[in-house]
Amino acid sequence: MEALPPSCFNFGTDGNNAHVQPTGEHHYHGLPTGLINKLNKGTAMTLVGWAADGSPIYARWGYTTADDATSAIKELVPSWRLKAAPDSGRPATSLYPMGSFTQDYEYVAGLGDLDRCNGPTGVTPEFPGGIYYYVATSAFPCVHRCVRGNLPN
Secondary structure (H helix, E strand, O other): OOOOOOOOOOOOOOOOOEEEOOOOOEEEOOOOHHHHHHHOOOOOOEEEEEOOOOOEEEEOEEEOOOOOOOOOEEEOOOOEEEOOOOOOOOOOOOOOOOOOOHHHEEEOOOOOOOOOOOOOEEOOOOOOOOEEOEEEOOOOOOOOOOOOOOOOO
């Protein structure tokens, strides 16, 4: 079940699209809006965190030409979309609208700017030589659901 709307389940996410698990771990399901507002960088590429594999996570904005820091900034778009019809065996959409479950979405390579793990490879302000990075977006999956790099030992 997805933690952000249109899910019908209340995960207790806060104003930063995050919540605390029963184990006490805090994690995000969407854009960390409070942090983004505090950093106040507008539409500039904004580093908001680090993934478990050591890759940087940026908030929504990136260069229109991934390897050109002089290119215009744009909102990066995931390559995921809602499926045209629910999977068989799924609860009725009258109870749980499409988008309530992860399985309601499908990845379509090239549909948006980002890969399956919600990242591109390109230059960033902190990595002018280029790097693979994840992007927290305003559309599903919002935050990466897989990792591309090697996890540290």
